[in-house]
Amino acid sequence: MQRIEIQAYAKINIGLTVFERQASGYHDIEGIFQNVNIADLVTLSLVDEQGIVIHGDFGCPVEQSSVYKAIVAFQQGCGACPAQRGIEARIAKKIPSGAGLGGAGADAAAIILGLNMLFNARLSREKLADIGAGVASDVPFFIYGGAAVVRGRGDIVEPIEPRGDYGLLIVKPYWDSKTPEAYAMLDMLRDTGELGAPRGTRNPGEMCCVSQPTDSLVAKYALSTSSWTFQNDFEPVLRKIYPEYALLFEIMRECGADFISLSGSGSSFYGTFPSNDSAVEASKKFTELLQRRAKHNLLPTTRIFATQPLARSLKVSYIQNCSEGTWSDKERPCYGSD
Numbered sequence: 001m002q003r004i005e006i007q008a009y010a011k012i013n014i015g016l017t018v019f020e021r022q023a024s025g026y027h028d029i030e031g032i033f034q035n036v037n038i039a040d041l042v043t044l045s046l047v048d049e050q051g052i053v054i055h056g057d058f059g060c061p062v063e064q065s066s067v068y069k070a071i072v073a074f075q076q077g078c079g080a081c082p083a084q085r086g087i088e089a090r091i092a093k094k095i096p097s098g099a100g101l102g103g104a105g106a107d108a109a110a111i112i113l114g115l116n117m118l119f120n121a122r123l124s125r126e127k128l129a130d131i132g133a134g135v136a137s138d139v140p141f142f143i144y145g146g147a148a149v150v151r152g153r154g155d156i157v158e159p160i161e162p163r164g165d166y167g168l169l170i171v172k173p174y175w176d177s178k179t180p181e182a183y184a185m186l187d188m189l190r191d192t193g194e195l196g197a198p199r200g201t202r203n204p205g206e207m208c209c210v211s212q213p214t215d216s217l218v219a220k221y222a223l224s225t226s227s228w229t230f231q232n233d234f235e236p237v238l239r240k241i242y243p244e245y246a247l248l249f250e251i252m253r254e255c256g257a258d259f260i261s262l263s264g265s266g267s268s269f270y271g272t273f274p275s276n277d278s279a280v281e282a283s284k285k286f287t288e289l290l291q292r293r294a295k296h297n298l299l300p301t302t303r304i305f306a307t308q309p310l311a312r313s314l315k316v317s318y319i320q321n322c323s324e325g326t327w328s329d330k331e332r333p334c335y336g337s338d
Helices: 067-079 104-118 127-134 139-144 178-192 214-221 235-241 244-254 276-293
Strands: 002-021 025-049 053-057 087-092 147-152 156-160 167-172 259-260 269-275 303-309 310-319 334-335
Touching: 002 104, 002 139, 002 156, 002 178, 002 214, 002 259, 025 104, 025 167, 025 214, 053 067, 067 087, 067 127, 087 104, 087 310, 104 127, 104 139, 104 310, 127 139, 139 147, 139 156, 139 310, 147 214, 156 214, 167 244, 167 276, 178 235, 235 244, 235 259, 244 259, 244 269, 244 276, 269 276, 276 303
Parallel strands: 053 087
Antiparallel strands: 002 025, 002 310, 025 087, 025 147, 147 156, 167 269, 167 303, 259 269, 310 334
8 A cells, every 4th residue: 555645735815806707607816825834634545445435524525525526637637547546535624614725625736746646647737737727726726835826717826936924813713604605795795886896807818817917916915914905805795794703803903913814705814923923922812802802602613823824735744655664754745845
């Protein structure tokens, strides 16, 4: 049996523009994706018995999970996979689901990368991203990792130099946010005029909608986080559905956050701080203030993470071939930069 273990890191969205709904029903997006130090552990094995076996709590039938879809997509996209080998995957979840942190996409990317290594398929990163795009819209970003300007449906990824010079406090409230419902609500509020029209349009012949040039986004990203003016188009939608965000954002401000934003389509939001140490201190204050001022139902299941940005999305930390020995101290490639 061959086995590989991969840390699959979460992401936050630094600004997220959602363009008008297309005839296909989909939306183009634009924004910066940044990996952060919260990770699922993905263990992937090749076994003698044919078939796919998956262990993990996905909140849905296994066949509907991104892990299963990623295995099937890789098998279909890779002509070098021996049909006689079975695949077993085990996912230990730490990235909360329904949070806008990309846990499902990170797991899928880890599966695709891991199978590429285990089968020695030698597919290019571009090919792996193409396979991932058929699984979920954020998988291509996780194949590249670190930080990137992301456009289209998530399939157009321009890697940029990642930052690691600030701390993060990420808060996951007790509620989950389902992406299709968030998009539907955003469309409804725009159709009724309650929210303004989306910024920018797709010009004829262009691959995707563009609101700001990449150079402009990168220049804003390079500023002190206290000077960030990024906006997430889902934020007013989630605030309308869950008025509790007003209190949670207020507490985050009182903890000294330089910048506060929703991540993805929610439900998580984050604040930036000058350092990881200051984020850790802020996490203690946030917990204290939440206990004093929040309604009882916010307390038991609100999750708080003091963390930091990363320059990678996937890290292979362990690989074993039981017939040849173990190399537990040897790191294999990561996707992103060191």
